[in-house]
Amino acid sequence: MSSRTDSGRPIARHGWGPALATVLGTLITMGAVAALGLWAAGATDLPEGSFPPVVAAAVVTAVGGTVELSGDAGGLAGTEGGLTVIPLSVTLAGALVLGGGFLRPLRHRDGAGAPELAGWTARIAALWLLAVLGLALVARHTFELSLGDGPLGDLGDLFGFTPVVGFSTNVVPTVLIGLLWLAGVLVVSLAVSRDAPLPSGLLRLRTAVRPAAWGMVGLLLAAVVICLVIALVVAATRGHPAETFAVILLGLPNIAWLALTVGLGATWDGRVEGPFGLPMPHVLDEVLRTPDVSVLNLGTLVEHDGGKWWWLLVVVAALLLATAFATAACSPARVRAWQHAVRMAVALALTVLMICLMARITARLGLSVLGIGGLGEGFSGQVLLRPRLWGAVGLALLWGLVTGFAGALLARAVRRRDAAGPGG
Structure with missing residues (x-):
């Protein structure tokens, strides 16, 4: 929503509604791209309802979060693992939607003060923090791993055990990195945009x-x-x-x-x-x-x-x-x-x-x-x-x-x- 000063110059006052729409649009886009990609990769065949947490984990890693692998195969077996990879297709899709949503209310403006930009950014950041926190908590799952035929399967049948493999996110680093990702996207969006207003002190910097x-x-x-x-x-x-x-x-x-x-x-x-x-x-x-x-x-x-x-x-x-x-x-x-x-x-x-x-x-x-x-x-x-x-x-x-x-x-x-x- 917006109001006008006595001189008639519009002053945008960005409410929580546009901020929520921007964050939800970003999450829906990233989740859809990740889900379709994982579906094409065959992740729907994972056991025990693993697909939704795997999609959440893909979105978490797309904003720089980490996924830790774990396992439990009893005293006769051992597991180890780790994963550091960013699905950049998901990252790029989310960055484009987030940047567009952030800039949309700022278009066709002659200028904007630092308090206005700070308030608009803070609303998006607060909602984004909650979103990343929720994803980090959802992106965890444990399922049994079939040993199949062969020596490993025979040993599993002999000793009566089935390895359990799981994944989870480290919540605090994930939230912090997610906020840094958000800040990077917003800064780049302001730097690239021709129409977005900036405080007068930054206009010369943007020219360069x-x-x-x-x-x-x-x-x-x-x-x-x-x-x-x-x-x-x-x-x-x-x-x-x-x-x-x-x-x-x-x-x-x-x-x-x-x-x-x-x-x-x-x-x-x-x-x-x-x-x-x-x-x-x-x-x-x-x-x-x-x-x-x-x-x-x-x-x-x-x-x-x-x-x-x-x-x-x-x-x-x-x-x-x-x-x-x-x-x-x-x-x-x-x-x-x-x-x-x-x-x-x-x-x-x-x-x-x-x-x-x-x-x-x-x-x-x-x-x-x-x-x-x-x-x-x-x-x-x-x-x-x-x-x-x-x-x-x-x-x-x-x-x-x-x-x-x-x-x-x-x-x-x-x-x-x-x-x-x-x-x-």
């Missing part, structure tokens, strides 16, 4: 920050769209549509943004062991399925699957140059080329840092019965994917400087041509 922030968001979304088109073509031509749609709905940005960093020249270390796999193209699983930790970069991809992976470098370079040009074109004409280059470098470095922190994967599950079935057997395995962080950030700085300077020169040439006019 907004073009680069807008460019980085566009770069990330463009990478996701390209991967989405490729995934849909693969689903239509090579079969296995359920698995492909599971990847799209759960981990498409994981793949797209990993490819973006690899195209920059970054290196990731990884390993795939046991029955588990990465939600990624088959070639990546092959590169990482080795006895020891493997290296994933452009060189190993080319060595494993031919020279076609050099196209990744070309595509990434084109995307960065287009982003730099668009960023410079949206900036005031008085900004110099070297300033564009510095801003592009800093923005790209921060973006790559965010990707490296969010796209890493650590998953481990081990079950042994009288020493049978340790890691590497049918009921055990691990997946590891982690970046060489500072090397990736350094390459992003270098790419940002080069493409930022080139994009600024292109934008300046276009401005001069437009100023000259048709007869120039």
Whole structure:
């Protein structure tokens, strides 16, 4: 709702209703994307009503929360496990809805005071805190694990036990990280938006920050769209549509943004062991399925699957140059080329840092019965994917400087041509 001052200038007073609608819309979107992705992945076959808690756990991990695995197989058996992975498709869907809901009441305003923005943010944060707390409490479940046929099953029948596996969330860290995620989404939304009002003291800062922030968001979304088109073509031509749609709905940005960093020249270390796999193209699983930790970069991809992976470098370079040009074109004409280059470098470095922190994967599950079935057997395995962080950030700085300077020169040439006019 809103009111007017004596001068007639509108002052928005955001109530709890719009805040509740924003938070509920975000949760419903994230829950729907997670549920559809898990359904496509076959999670509905989990025993004993596990599906709803698993969906809640997926949403919790999407905002940075952690899921702890536990097990109890009696005195003759042992279990161990851990899971750190962010389903970035769910994260991205929630961020888009949350950012849009946050900005909607602020559009078409000349300005906004700090108390107004603080009050609107506080309402959303209070409701979001309750929502994440509820999800963290719901995202826990325990179910029995069938040992099937073979030596493990025979031992289970002989000694009369069935392993119990469960998962839960660490509530306090999950709530704190969820609030940090919320703060990050809201800050980026304000930085990117052209229409959202800011206190007068921050207007100059947004003039410097907004073009680069807008460019980085566009770069990330463009990478996701390209991967989405490729995934849909693969689903239509090579079969296995359920698995492909599971990847799209759960981990498409994981793949797209990993490819973006690899195209920059970054290196990731990884390993795939046991029955588990990465939600990624088959070639990546092959590169990482080795006895020891493997290296994933452009060189190993080319060595494993031919020279076609050099196209990744070309595509990434084109995307960065287009982003730099668009960023410079949206900036005031008085900004110099070297300033564009510095801003592009800093923005790209921060973006790559965010990707490296969010796209890493650590998953481990081990079950042994009288020493049978340790890691590497049918009921055990691990997946590891982690970046060489500072090397990736350094390459992003270098790419940002080069493409930022080139994009600024292109934008300046276009401005001069437009100023000259048709007869120039």
